[in-house]
Amino acid sequence: MSQPQTFVPEPLIVTENAVSKVKGLIDEEGNPDLKLRVYVTGGGCSGFQYGFAFDELCAEDDAQIEREGIVVVVDAMSYPYLVGAKLDYQEGLQGSRFTVENPNASSTCGCGSSFSI
Numbered sequence: 001m002s003q004p005q006t007f008v009p010e011p012l013i014v015t016e017n018a019v020s021k022v023k024g025l026i027d028e029e030g031n032p033d034l035k036l037r038v039y040v041t042g043g044g045c046s047g048f049q050y051g052f053a054f055d056e057l058c059a060e061d062d063a064q065i066e067r068e069g070i071v072v073v074v075d076a077m078s079y080p081y082l083v084g085a086k087l088d089y090q091e092g093l094q095g096s097r098f099t100v101e102n103p104n105a106s107s108t109c110g111c112g113s114s115f116s117i
Contacts, residue, residue, distance in 0.1 A: 011063045012029065012038060013086040022070045023091040024044050025054070035064070035071040038087060038100070040078040050080065050100050080104075 026034045037055045040048050058064060063075040074082055085102040 011079055012065050012072060012082050014065060014067045014070075014072055014082070015086060015088040017089040018072075018087045019068050019070055021098070022072070023068075026070065028053070031056070035073045037073045037075070038078070038082065038098075039075055040081045050098075052098050 022036050026032065033056045034054045035056070035058065037051075037053045039051045039053075041051055042047050051095065055073060057076065058073055063074045063076075065072040065078050066075070072087065081104060084101070084104065085100050088099050088101065090097060090099050
């Protein structure tokens with residue numbers, strides 16, 4: 001008998017814009033081992049805030065999302081806050097930045113970089 005398959009939700013949906021920007025930044029650095037780390041920390045005007053950093057290393061309990069040759073990494077503590085969220089890269093009047101659309105957030109601040117659960 002085969003084991004029933006367990007559905008594991010995508011930890012983070014990465015848009016085409018985000019993939020393109022990450023590829024460009026990695027190319028600029030000239031280090032193909034870089035991965036974009038997305039994390040959640042306490043603070044911000046709504047209680048939690050998103051952070052983004054490039055990292056060469058992955059911890060054993062990091063979730064890795066591979067898409068079109070790039071890797072996005074989410075640590076175990078941030079994972080529950082980001083399941084089902086969408087990572088995007090936007091250019092507009094407020095500047096250019098990575099954004100997270102998070103269905104788990106009960107409210108977000110006006111700038112979109114912090115949220116509450």
